[in-house]
Amino acid sequence: MDLDEFVKQAKERNPHEPEFQQAVEEFASSLAPALERHPEFCQHRILERVVEPERMIQFRVTWLDDQEQVQVNRGWRVQFNCAIGPYKGGLRFHPTVNLSVLKFLGFEQIFKNALTTLPLGGGKGGSDFDPKGRSDFEVMRFCQAFMLELARHVGEDTDVPAGDIGVGAREIGYLYGMYRKLTNRVTGVLTGKGITWGGSNIRPEATGYGAVYFALHALADQGEDLEGKVALISGSGNVAIYAAEKVLQSGGKVLTLSDSSGWIHAPEGLVADQLAELKQLKFEERGRLSEFAEAHQGVSYSEEGKVWQVEGAQLAFPCATHNELEEADARDLIANGVGYVIEGANMPCTADAVHALQDAGVTFGPGKAANAGGVATSGLEMAQNSQRTSWSRQEVDQRLHSIMENIYRNCADTAERYGKPGDLAAGANIAGFVKVATAMIEQGIV
Ligand code: NDP
Numbered sequence: 001m002d003l004d005e006f007v008k009q010a011k012e013r014n015p016h017e018p019e020f021q022q023a024v025e026e027f028a029s030s031l032a033p034a035l036e037r038h039p040e041f042c043q044h045r046i047l048e049r050v051v052e053p054e055r056m057i058q059f060r061v062t063w064l065d066d067q068e069q070v071q072v073n074r075g076w077r078v079q080f081n082c083a084i085g086p087y088k089g090g091l092r093f094h095p096t097v098n099l100s101v102l103k104f105l106g107f108e109q110i111f112k113n114a115l116t117t118l119p120l121g122g123g124k125g126g127s128d129f130d131p132k133g134r135s136d137f138e139v140m141r142f143c144q145a146f147m148l149e150l151a152r153h154v155g156e157d158t159d160v161p162a163g164d165i166g167v168g169a170r171e172i173g174y175l176y177g178m179y180r181k182l183t184n185r186v187t188g189v190l191t192g193k194g195i196t197w198g199g200s201n202i203r204p205e206a207t208g209y210g211a212v213y214f215a216l217h218a219l220a221d222q223g224e225d226l227e228g229k230v231a232l233i234s235g236s237g238n239v240a241i242y243a244a245e246k247v248l249q250s251g252g253k254v255l256t257l258s259d260s261s262g263w264i265h266a267p268e269g270l271v272a273d274q275l276a277e278l279k280q281l282k283f284e285e286r287g288r289l290s291e292f293a294e295a296h297q298g299v300s301y302s303e304e305g306k307v308w309q310v311e312g313a314q315l316a317f318p319c320a321t322h323n324e325l326e327e328a329d330a331r332d333l334i335a336n337g338v339g340y341v342i343e344g345a346n347m348p349c350t351a352d353a354v355h356a357l358q359d360a361g362v363t364f365g366p367g368k369a370a371n372a373g374g375v376a377t378s379g380l381e382m383a384q385n386s387q388r389t390s391w392s393r394q395e396v397d398q399r400l401h402s403i404m405e406n407i408y409r410n411c412a413d414t415a416e417r418y419g420k421p422g423d424l425a426a427g428a429n430i431a432g433f434v435k436v437a438t439a440m441i442e443q444g445i446v
Contacts (some may be wrong), residue, residue, distance in 0.1 A: 001035055001042045002029050005220070010051050013431055017100035019322060019347075023107050024051055026351055027187035027433075030426035033418040034434055044445070046437040053106060055079040056099070057153055061127060063145040065138055072205035076145050077125035077153055080106040083439040086157055087123030088113055088375060090164030091169065093142075095130045102126060105164075109375070109376035111432025112368040115407050118379035123159055125150070131166050132286075143174035151179050156187040157384070158298070162378045163192045165321065168205065168238060168283065188385025199383035202396040203374075206240025209397070210373015211317060211344040211365075212250060213404035218340060218424075221412065227251035227392050230269070230313040232338070234258045235305070235320030236282055236289055239344045239371065243317050245275055247359045256307035258320060259289045263307045274299075309335045319344030334360040354425065369411050369428040376403045 009026045009299035028047070035041055056425050061073040076099060079087045089109040092102070102124045108120030127146060131139050154161060163172055172192045177191050186198075193199035202209070212226070219225055229252045236257040244254040253269030257278075266274075274296065281287040294300030308316065308329040316338050318325045322345065330353035333341065341357050343349060349357070349364075356366050377400055384390055391399075408424075414434075415427030 002049065003032060006047055006212055016102060018391060019100045019104040020107065021349060022092040022351065023104040029129045030420070030429045031433060034430045038083055039433065040441060041437050042190055044441050046440055050081065050436065053078050053080045053103065056084065057183045058148040061129070061142065061145045061149070061361065063141045066135055071207045073127050075127045076102050077148060077150060077159070077213065078123055079107040079159055080122045081110045081436065082121035083436055084114060085119035085121045085444060087159035088120040088378065089122055089124040090162045091167045092126035092307040093129045093131050093166035095128055097126045099129045108368050110436055111429060112372045113375055114432040114435040115369055115410060115428060116372050116376040116379060116403060117406055118376060120375065120379050126164065127163055127202045131171065138320040139171060140174045143171050144178040147178035154189055156189050160188065160382060161190055165237065169194060174306065188382050191381040198385050200377060200394040201391065202400060203377045203381055204238060205242040206377035206400055207371050207374030208319070208344060209246045209247055210376065210400055210404045211243050211342055211370045212246035213373065213401050214365050214408050215315060215342045216250065217342060217405055217408035218365060225277050229315060231315040231317060232256045232313045233317045233319055234311055234324060235345065236278065240319035241275065241278055241282065243319055243344050244270060248275065252378055255313060257289060258307050261288060262290060262292050262301055262303035264299050265310060266287050266303050268298060308332050313338055315340040315342065317342050317344045318348035320348065321345055322347040323350050325349045325353050327356050329353060330356040330393050334362060339363060341365070342370045344371050346371065364425060366425040366428050368432065369407050369424065372407055373404055375398050376400060
Protein backbone atom coordinates (compact mmCIF):
# COMPACT_ATOMS: atom_id res chain seq x y z
CA MET A 1 0.00 0.00 0.00
CA ASP A 2 1.14 3.52 -0.77
CA LEU A 3 1.35 5.12 2.66
CA ASP A 4 1.88 8.63 1.25
CA GLU A 5 -1.38 8.27 -0.67
CA PHE A 6 -3.11 6.99 2.47
CA VAL A 7 -1.95 10.04 4.47
CA LYS A 8 -3.00 12.36 1.65
CA GLN A 9 -6.48 10.86 1.58
CA ALA A 10 -6.79 10.94 5.37
CA LYS A 11 -5.93 14.65 5.27
CA GLU A 12 -8.47 15.32 2.53
CA ARG A 13 -11.18 13.45 4.44
CA ASN A 14 -10.41 15.33 7.65
CA PRO A 15 -9.79 18.93 6.56
CA HIS A 16 -9.31 21.65 9.21
CA GLU A 17 -8.12 19.06 11.73
CA PRO A 18 -4.37 19.70 11.98
CA GLU A 19 -3.78 17.80 15.23
CA PHE A 20 -5.58 14.70 13.95
CA GLN A 21 -3.74 14.90 10.63
CA GLN A 22 -0.43 15.18 12.51
CA ALA A 23 -1.19 12.10 14.61
CA VAL A 24 -2.19 10.03 11.56
CA GLU A 25 0.90 11.11 9.62
CA GLU A 26 3.23 10.31 12.53
CA PHE A 27 1.59 6.91 12.95
CA ALA A 28 1.68 6.02 9.24
CA SER A 29 5.34 7.04 8.94
CA SER A 30 6.47 3.89 10.76
CA LEU A 31 4.05 1.30 9.41
CA ALA A 32 5.74 0.23 6.17
CA PRO A 33 7.51 -2.82 7.64
CA ALA A 34 4.30 -4.00 9.33
CA LEU A 35 2.30 -3.77 6.11
CA GLU A 36 5.01 -5.60 4.23
CA ARG A 37 4.94 -8.47 6.70
CA HIS A 38 1.13 -8.55 6.99
CA PRO A 39 -0.38 -8.15 3.52
CA GLU A 40 -3.75 -9.14 5.02
CA PHE A 41 -3.95 -5.71 6.70
CA CYS A 42 -4.21 -4.02 3.30
CA GLN A 43 -6.53 -6.69 1.95
CA HIS A 44 -8.93 -5.97 4.83
CA ARG A 45 -8.42 -2.19 4.46
CA ILE A 46 -7.47 -1.94 8.12
CA LEU A 47 -5.72 1.42 7.79
CA GLU A 48 -8.70 3.06 6.12
CA ARG A 49 -10.97 1.59 8.79
CA VAL A 50 -8.82 2.41 11.80
CA VAL A 51 -8.66 6.16 11.05
CA GLU A 52 -12.49 6.40 11.06
CA PRO A 53 -13.94 6.74 14.57
CA GLU A 54 -16.65 4.17 15.18
CA ARG A 55 -18.86 6.88 16.66
CA MET A 56 -18.60 10.60 17.54
CA ILE A 57 -21.07 12.32 19.80
CA GLN A 58 -21.33 16.10 20.06
CA PHE A 59 -23.71 17.72 22.49
CA ARG A 60 -24.73 21.03 24.01
CA VAL A 61 -23.94 21.64 27.66
CA THR A 62 -25.95 24.43 29.27
CA TRP A 63 -25.48 25.47 32.87
CA LEU A 64 -25.90 28.44 35.22
CA ASP A 65 -22.86 30.34 36.48
CA ASP A 66 -22.62 32.01 39.90
CA GLN A 67 -24.14 35.20 38.48
CA GLU A 68 -27.11 33.10 37.37
CA GLN A 69 -26.18 33.67 33.74
CA VAL A 70 -26.76 30.86 31.26
CA GLN A 71 -23.51 29.45 29.89
CA VAL A 72 -23.30 27.30 26.77
CA ASN A 73 -20.44 24.91 26.04
CA ARG A 74 -19.82 22.06 23.66
CA GLY A 75 -19.27 18.49 24.80
CA TRP A 76 -17.90 15.55 22.81
CA ARG A 77 -17.14 11.86 23.13
CA VAL A 78 -15.16 10.19 20.36
CA GLN A 79 -15.63 6.41 20.53
CA PHE A 80 -12.78 5.48 18.26
CA ASN A 81 -12.21 1.74 18.37
CA CYS A 82 -13.46 -1.03 20.65
CA ALA A 83 -11.95 -4.04 18.88
CA ILE A 84 -9.99 -5.13 21.95
CA GLY A 85 -12.13 -3.77 24.80
CA PRO A 86 -14.53 -1.03 25.92
CA TYR A 87 -13.68 2.47 24.74
CA LYS A 88 -11.28 3.98 27.26
CA GLY A 89 -9.71 7.42 27.39
CA GLY A 90 -9.86 10.66 29.30
CA LEU A 91 -12.07 13.72 29.28
CA ARG A 92 -10.35 17.06 28.70
CA PHE A 93 -11.85 20.38 29.81
CA HIS A 94 -9.89 23.22 28.22
CA PRO A 95 -10.83 26.15 25.97
CA THR A 96 -8.64 24.72 23.17
CA VAL A 97 -10.64 21.48 22.97
CA ASN A 98 -12.23 20.79 19.58
CA LEU A 99 -12.95 17.72 17.48
CA SER A 100 -9.49 17.71 15.88
CA VAL A 101 -7.78 17.59 19.28
CA LEU A 102 -10.10 14.87 20.57
CA LYS A 103 -9.73 12.78 17.41
CA PHE A 104 -5.93 12.97 17.68
CA LEU A 105 -6.08 11.96 21.33
CA GLY A 106 -8.62 9.18 20.70
CA PHE A 107 -6.59 7.83 17.78
CA GLU A 108 -3.38 7.68 19.85
CA GLN A 109 -5.34 6.11 22.67
CA ILE A 110 -6.25 3.05 20.55
CA PHE A 111 -2.62 2.00 20.18
CA LYS A 112 -1.54 3.14 23.65
CA ASN A 113 -4.26 1.00 25.20
CA ALA A 114 -3.26 -1.94 23.04
CA LEU A 115 0.29 -1.64 24.41
CA THR A 116 -0.85 -1.86 28.05
CA THR A 117 -1.54 -5.60 27.63
CA LEU A 118 -5.06 -4.97 29.03
CA PRO A 119 -8.34 -5.34 27.09
CA LEU A 120 -9.04 -1.65 26.48
CA GLY A 121 -10.35 0.08 23.36
CA GLY A 122 -9.66 3.72 22.51
CA GLY A 123 -11.75 6.85 23.01
CA LYS A 124 -11.52 10.44 24.19
CA GLY A 125 -13.89 13.23 25.08
CA GLY A 126 -14.19 16.60 26.68
CA SER A 127 -15.43 20.12 26.41
CA ASP A 128 -14.30 23.64 25.59
CA PHE A 129 -15.29 24.55 29.17
CA ASP A 130 -12.45 26.17 31.15
CA PRO A 131 -12.50 25.21 34.84
CA LYS A 132 -9.76 27.78 35.55
CA GLY A 133 -11.14 30.69 37.59
CA ARG A 134 -14.49 28.96 38.12
CA SER A 135 -15.85 28.32 41.62
CA ASP A 136 -16.32 24.75 42.86
CA PHE A 137 -20.08 25.19 42.49
CA GLU A 138 -19.73 26.29 38.89
CA VAL A 139 -17.48 23.30 38.13
CA MET A 140 -20.02 21.03 39.82
CA ARG A 141 -22.94 22.42 37.84
CA PHE A 142 -20.99 22.14 34.60
CA CYS A 143 -19.97 18.52 35.32
CA GLN A 144 -23.55 17.60 36.18
CA ALA A 145 -24.86 19.17 32.96
CA PHE A 146 -22.13 17.40 30.97
CA MET A 147 -23.01 14.02 32.50
CA LEU A 148 -26.73 14.52 31.85
CA GLU A 149 -25.94 13.82 28.20
CA LEU A 150 -22.81 11.67 28.47
CA ALA A 151 -24.55 9.13 30.71
CA ARG A 152 -26.51 7.79 27.72
CA HIS A 153 -23.34 6.81 25.92
CA VAL A 154 -21.04 5.34 28.59
CA GLY A 155 -21.07 2.30 30.85
CA GLU A 156 -18.63 -0.02 32.59
CA ASP A 157 -18.69 -2.48 29.65
CA THR A 158 -19.13 0.12 26.90
CA ASP A 159 -17.07 3.24 27.44
CA VAL A 160 -15.16 4.18 30.59
CA PRO A 161 -13.89 7.79 30.62
CA ALA A 162 -11.17 9.10 32.95
CA GLY A 163 -9.46 12.46 33.63
CA ASP A 164 -7.09 14.48 31.46
CA ILE A 165 -6.18 18.17 31.29
CA GLY A 166 -8.66 20.11 33.44
CA VAL A 167 -10.34 16.96 34.73
CA GLY A 168 -8.93 15.75 38.03
CA ALA A 169 -10.31 14.15 41.19
CA ARG A 170 -12.79 16.98 41.78
CA GLU A 171 -14.36 16.79 38.33
CA ILE A 172 -14.44 12.97 38.29
CA GLY A 173 -16.30 13.15 41.64
CA TYR A 174 -18.98 15.48 40.32
CA LEU A 175 -19.35 13.50 37.09
CA TYR A 176 -19.61 10.21 38.95
CA GLY A 177 -22.16 11.58 41.44
CA MET A 178 -24.45 12.62 38.62
CA TYR A 179 -24.05 9.32 36.75
CA ARG A 180 -24.98 7.38 39.89
CA LYS A 181 -27.98 9.61 40.50
CA LEU A 182 -29.21 9.30 36.91
CA THR A 183 -28.82 5.56 36.54
CA ASN A 184 -29.23 4.32 40.12
CA ARG A 185 -26.20 2.12 39.46
CA VAL A 186 -22.92 2.00 41.37
CA THR A 187 -20.44 0.81 38.76
CA GLY A 188 -16.93 1.43 37.50
CA VAL A 189 -18.16 3.78 34.76
CA LEU A 190 -15.34 6.27 35.34
CA THR A 191 -11.78 5.81 36.52
CA GLY A 192 -9.78 8.18 38.69
CA LYS A 193 -12.46 7.90 41.36
CA GLY A 194 -11.81 8.73 45.02
CA ILE A 195 -10.18 5.95 46.96
CA THR A 196 -13.16 5.48 49.31
CA TRP A 197 -15.69 5.11 46.46
CA GLY A 198 -14.11 2.73 43.99
CA GLY A 199 -10.87 4.46 43.02
CA SER A 200 -7.56 2.64 42.73
CA ASN A 201 -4.48 3.27 44.78
CA ILE A 202 -1.70 4.86 42.67
CA ARG A 203 -4.11 6.06 39.91
CA PRO A 204 -3.29 9.76 40.49
CA GLU A 205 0.43 8.98 40.42
CA ALA A 206 0.32 6.40 37.64
CA THR A 207 1.01 8.43 34.49
CA GLY A 208 3.95 10.33 35.96
CA TYR A 209 5.38 7.32 37.79
CA GLY A 210 4.89 5.20 34.67
CA ALA A 211 6.81 7.64 32.47
CA VAL A 212 9.73 7.46 34.88
CA TYR A 213 9.56 3.64 35.02
CA PHE A 214 9.72 3.69 31.22
CA ALA A 215 12.77 5.99 31.41
CA LEU A 216 14.42 3.68 33.96
CA HIS A 217 14.15 0.76 31.54
CA ALA A 218 15.47 2.83 28.66
CA LEU A 219 18.40 3.89 30.88
CA ALA A 220 18.97 0.30 32.02
CA ASP A 221 19.28 -0.79 28.38
CA GLN A 222 22.29 1.56 28.19
CA GLY A 223 23.67 0.30 31.50
CA GLU A 224 22.58 3.43 33.37
CA ASP A 225 20.07 4.48 36.04
CA LEU A 226 18.59 7.70 37.42
CA GLU A 227 20.90 8.05 40.43
CA GLY A 228 22.53 11.47 40.23
CA LYS A 229 20.90 12.31 36.89
CA VAL A 230 19.19 15.64 36.23
CA ALA A 231 15.79 16.09 34.59
CA LEU A 232 13.86 18.95 33.01
CA ILE A 233 10.09 18.60 33.34
CA SER A 234 7.39 20.79 31.80
CA GLY A 235 3.85 21.12 33.12
CA SER A 236 2.79 21.17 36.76
CA GLY A 237 -0.36 19.09 36.65
CA ASN A 238 -1.05 15.53 37.52
CA VAL A 239 1.51 14.00 35.16
CA ALA A 240 4.35 16.47 35.74
CA ILE A 241 4.21 16.52 39.54
CA TYR A 242 4.18 12.75 39.94
CA ALA A 243 6.90 12.33 37.32
CA ALA A 244 8.98 14.76 39.40
CA GLU A 245 8.21 12.80 42.56
CA LYS A 246 9.36 9.52 41.00
CA VAL A 247 12.55 11.10 39.61
CA LEU A 248 13.39 12.26 43.14
CA GLN A 249 12.54 8.86 44.62
CA SER A 250 14.87 7.27 42.04
CA GLY A 251 17.82 9.42 43.11
CA GLY A 252 17.56 12.05 40.37
CA LYS A 253 17.13 15.83 40.42
CA VAL A 254 14.35 17.94 38.88
CA LEU A 255 15.30 21.48 37.87
CA THR A 256 12.12 22.80 36.21
CA LEU A 257 8.33 22.75 35.99
CA SER A 258 5.96 24.98 34.02
CA ASP A 259 2.36 26.10 33.66
CA SER A 260 0.63 27.93 30.84
CA SER A 261 1.85 31.31 32.23
CA GLY A 262 5.54 30.59 32.84
CA TRP A 263 8.10 28.24 34.36
CA ILE A 264 10.20 27.75 37.47
CA HIS A 265 13.89 26.93 37.74
CA ALA A 266 15.43 25.41 40.87
CA PRO A 267 19.16 25.17 40.10
CA GLU A 268 19.78 22.93 43.12
CA GLY A 269 16.80 20.72 42.30
CA LEU A 270 13.34 20.62 43.87
CA VAL A 271 13.14 18.72 47.17
CA ALA A 272 10.41 16.38 48.41
CA ASP A 273 8.89 18.95 50.81
CA GLN A 274 8.58 21.43 47.97
CA LEU A 275 6.76 18.86 45.84
CA ALA A 276 4.36 18.21 48.71
CA GLU A 277 3.66 21.95 48.88
CA LEU A 278 3.21 22.05 45.12
CA LYS A 279 0.58 19.31 45.28
CA GLN A 280 -1.33 21.34 47.86
CA LEU A 281 -0.97 24.53 45.79
CA LYS A 282 -1.93 23.00 42.45
CA PHE A 283 -4.50 20.35 43.39
CA GLU A 284 -6.19 21.94 46.43
CA GLU A 285 -5.69 25.70 46.16
CA ARG A 286 -5.52 25.75 42.33
CA GLY A 287 -2.64 28.23 42.55
CA ARG A 288 0.06 29.21 40.05
CA LEU A 289 3.78 28.44 39.83
CA SER A 290 4.52 32.18 40.16
CA GLU A 291 3.13 32.00 43.72
CA PHE A 292 5.30 28.97 44.47
CA ALA A 293 8.46 30.77 43.27
CA GLU A 294 7.60 33.84 45.35
CA ALA A 295 7.43 31.68 48.46
CA HIS A 296 10.75 29.87 47.86
CA GLN A 297 14.19 31.39 47.86
CA GLY A 298 16.43 29.84 45.24
CA VAL A 299 13.54 29.13 42.88
CA SER A 300 13.19 31.60 40.02
CA TYR A 301 10.14 32.20 37.83
CA SER A 302 10.11 33.37 34.23
CA GLU A 303 7.51 34.06 31.58
CA GLU A 304 10.17 34.22 28.86
CA GLY A 305 11.73 31.22 27.09
CA LYS A 306 11.09 27.58 27.95
CA VAL A 307 12.34 24.95 30.35
CA TRP A 308 14.21 23.22 27.52
CA GLN A 309 16.89 25.94 27.50
CA VAL A 310 18.16 25.04 30.97
CA GLU A 311 21.62 23.45 30.91
CA GLY A 312 22.98 20.52 32.89
CA ALA A 313 20.27 17.88 32.37
CA GLN A 314 20.45 14.40 30.88
CA LEU A 315 16.70 13.76 30.65
CA ALA A 316 13.65 15.76 29.54
CA PHE A 317 10.03 14.89 30.31
CA PRO A 318 7.52 17.07 28.42
CA CYS A 319 4.38 16.65 30.56
CA ALA A 320 2.15 19.65 29.72
CA THR A 321 0.40 19.51 26.36
CA HIS A 322 0.69 18.73 22.64
CA ASN A 323 3.29 20.45 20.44
CA GLU A 324 4.95 22.21 23.38
CA LEU A 325 8.45 21.03 22.38
CA GLU A 326 9.41 22.33 18.95
CA GLU A 327 12.41 21.74 16.70
CA ALA A 328 14.34 24.70 18.14
CA ASP A 329 13.74 23.31 21.64
CA ALA A 330 14.96 19.90 20.50
CA ARG A 331 18.13 21.55 19.19
CA ASP A 332 18.64 23.26 22.56
CA LEU A 333 18.28 19.92 24.33
CA ILE A 334 20.72 18.23 21.93
CA ALA A 335 23.25 21.05 22.28
CA ASN A 336 23.01 20.79 26.07
CA GLY A 337 23.67 17.05 26.05
CA VAL A 338 20.22 15.68 26.92
CA GLY A 339 20.23 12.00 25.97
CA TYR A 340 16.63 10.99 26.77
CA VAL A 341 13.33 12.67 25.90
CA ILE A 342 10.41 10.78 27.40
CA GLU A 343 6.92 12.07 26.61
CA GLY A 344 4.64 12.28 29.66
CA ALA A 345 2.06 14.33 27.73
CA ASN A 346 0.35 13.27 24.50
CA MET A 347 2.29 14.30 21.38
CA PRO A 348 4.19 17.09 23.19
CA CYS A 349 6.99 16.98 20.60
CA THR A 350 6.31 18.24 17.09
CA ALA A 351 7.21 15.91 14.21
CA ASP A 352 10.26 18.07 13.38
CA ALA A 353 11.42 17.94 16.99
CA VAL A 354 11.15 14.14 17.03
CA HIS A 355 13.17 13.84 13.82
CA ALA A 356 15.88 16.16 15.17
CA LEU A 357 16.11 14.17 18.42
CA GLN A 358 16.22 10.80 16.70
CA ASP A 359 18.78 11.99 14.12
CA ALA A 360 20.99 13.16 16.99
CA GLY A 361 20.79 9.74 18.66
CA VAL A 362 18.64 10.90 21.59
CA THR A 363 16.53 8.09 23.06
CA PHE A 364 12.94 9.14 22.35
CA GLY A 365 10.10 7.58 24.37
CA PRO A 366 6.80 8.31 22.55
CA GLY A 367 3.79 9.30 24.65
CA LYS A 368 1.65 6.43 23.49
CA ALA A 369 4.08 4.10 25.23
CA ALA A 370 5.71 6.20 27.93
CA ASN A 371 2.52 7.73 29.36
CA ALA A 372 0.44 4.54 29.14
CA GLY A 373 0.82 3.95 32.89
CA GLY A 374 -2.21 6.13 33.57
CA VAL A 375 -4.61 4.22 31.40
CA ALA A 376 -3.06 0.92 32.47
CA THR A 377 -3.82 1.75 36.09
CA SER A 378 -7.31 2.80 35.02
CA GLY A 379 -7.59 -0.72 33.59
CA LEU A 380 -6.52 -2.03 36.99
CA GLU A 381 -9.18 0.19 38.61
CA MET A 382 -11.80 -1.36 36.29
CA ALA A 383 -10.62 -4.85 37.25
CA GLN A 384 -10.87 -4.00 40.97
CA ASN A 385 -14.37 -2.52 40.46
CA SER A 386 -15.55 -5.65 38.62
CA GLN A 387 -14.24 -7.85 41.40
CA ARG A 388 -15.59 -5.49 44.11
CA THR A 389 -12.16 -5.42 45.67
CA SER A 390 -9.30 -3.04 46.34
CA TRP A 391 -5.61 -3.72 45.95
CA SER A 392 -2.90 -2.17 48.16
CA ARG A 393 -0.64 0.65 46.96
CA GLN A 394 2.23 -1.77 46.80
CA GLU A 395 0.32 -4.26 44.67
CA VAL A 396 -0.88 -1.64 42.17
CA ASP A 397 2.56 -0.03 41.99
CA GLN A 398 4.18 -3.41 41.30
CA ARG A 399 1.67 -4.15 38.54
CA LEU A 400 2.21 -0.67 37.07
CA HIS A 401 5.96 -1.14 37.10
CA SER A 402 5.74 -4.52 35.42
CA ILE A 403 3.31 -3.17 32.78
CA MET A 404 5.72 -0.30 32.00
CA GLU A 405 8.61 -2.74 31.72
CA ASN A 406 6.53 -4.85 29.36
CA ILE A 407 5.63 -1.82 27.25
CA TYR A 408 9.25 -0.71 27.03
CA ARG A 409 10.42 -4.21 26.06
CA ASN A 410 7.60 -4.61 23.55
CA CYS A 411 8.54 -1.29 21.86
CA ALA A 412 12.26 -2.05 21.82
CA ASP A 413 11.84 -5.67 20.65
CA THR A 414 9.22 -4.83 18.01
CA ALA A 415 11.44 -2.07 16.62
CA GLU A 416 14.30 -4.58 16.41
CA ARG A 417 12.13 -7.29 14.81
CA TYR A 418 10.79 -4.93 12.15
CA GLY A 419 14.20 -3.60 11.18
CA LYS A 420 14.12 -0.31 13.11
CA PRO A 421 16.42 -0.99 16.07
CA GLY A 422 16.35 1.73 18.73
CA ASP A 423 13.31 3.45 17.23
CA LEU A 424 10.88 3.18 20.15
CA ALA A 425 8.27 5.29 18.34
CA ALA A 426 8.18 2.85 15.42
CA GLY A 427 8.12 -0.06 17.86
CA ALA A 428 5.15 1.46 19.72
CA ASN A 429 3.19 2.17 16.55
CA ILE A 430 3.81 -1.23 15.01
CA ALA A 431 3.16 -3.25 18.19
CA GLY A 432 -0.08 -1.40 18.95
CA PHE A 433 -1.27 -1.51 15.36
CA VAL A 434 -0.58 -5.21 14.78
CA LYS A 435 -2.57 -6.11 17.90
CA VAL A 436 -5.60 -3.98 16.98
CA ALA A 437 -5.49 -4.90 13.27
CA THR A 438 -5.37 -8.61 14.06
CA ALA A 439 -8.38 -8.29 16.40
CA MET A 440 -10.29 -6.38 13.71
CA ILE A 441 -9.62 -9.04 11.10
CA GLU A 442 -10.58 -11.86 13.47
CA GLN A 443 -13.91 -10.12 14.17
CA GLY A 444 -14.86 -9.73 10.52
CA ILE A 445 -16.04 -6.74 8.57
CA VAL A 446 -18.07 -4.75 11.11
P1 NDP B 1 -3.34 18.79 34.16
O1 NDP B 1 -4.53 19.60 33.81
O2 NDP B 1 -3.26 18.20 35.52
O3 NDP B 1 -2.02 19.64 33.93
C1 NDP B 1 -1.70 20.17 32.69
C2 NDP B 1 -0.46 21.02 32.84
O4 NDP B 1 -0.03 21.45 31.57
C3 NDP B 1 -0.70 22.26 33.66
O5 NDP B 1 0.49 22.63 34.29
C4 NDP B 1 -1.10 23.28 32.60
O6 NDP B 1 -0.86 24.63 32.98
C5 NDP B 1 -0.18 22.89 31.47
N1 NDP B 1 -0.81 23.23 30.20
C6 NDP B 1 -2.01 22.82 29.74
N2 NDP B 1 -2.28 23.34 28.55
C7 NDP B 1 -1.22 24.11 28.26
C8 NDP B 1 -0.89 24.91 27.15
N3 NDP B 1 -1.73 25.04 26.10
N4 NDP B 1 0.30 25.55 27.18
C9 NDP B 1 1.14 25.41 28.24
N5 NDP B 1 0.87 24.65 29.32
C10 NDP B 1 -0.28 24.02 29.31
O7 NDP B 1 -3.24 17.66 33.05
P2 NDP B 1 -2.44 16.30 33.09
O8 NDP B 1 -1.20 16.46 33.87
O9 NDP B 1 -3.40 15.24 33.44
O10 NDP B 1 -2.09 16.09 31.54
C11 NDP B 1 -0.89 16.59 30.95
C12 NDP B 1 -0.63 15.87 29.65
O11 NDP B 1 -0.52 14.45 29.90
C13 NDP B 1 -1.73 15.99 28.58
O12 NDP B 1 -1.13 15.94 27.31
C14 NDP B 1 -2.54 14.72 28.79
O13 NDP B 1 -3.29 14.38 27.63
C15 NDP B 1 -1.43 13.74 29.08
N6 NDP B 1 -1.84 12.53 29.77
C16 NDP B 1 -2.47 12.57 30.97
C17 NDP B 1 -2.82 11.41 31.61
C18 NDP B 1 -3.41 11.41 32.98
O14 NDP B 1 -3.51 10.33 33.57
N7 NDP B 1 -3.77 12.54 33.56
C19 NDP B 1 -2.60 10.10 30.98
C20 NDP B 1 -1.84 10.15 29.76
C21 NDP B 1 -1.51 11.34 29.18
P3 NDP B 1 -2.05 25.50 33.60
O15 NDP B 1 -2.20 25.02 35.00
O16 NDP B 1 -1.58 26.91 33.48
O17 NDP B 1 -3.26 25.23 32.74
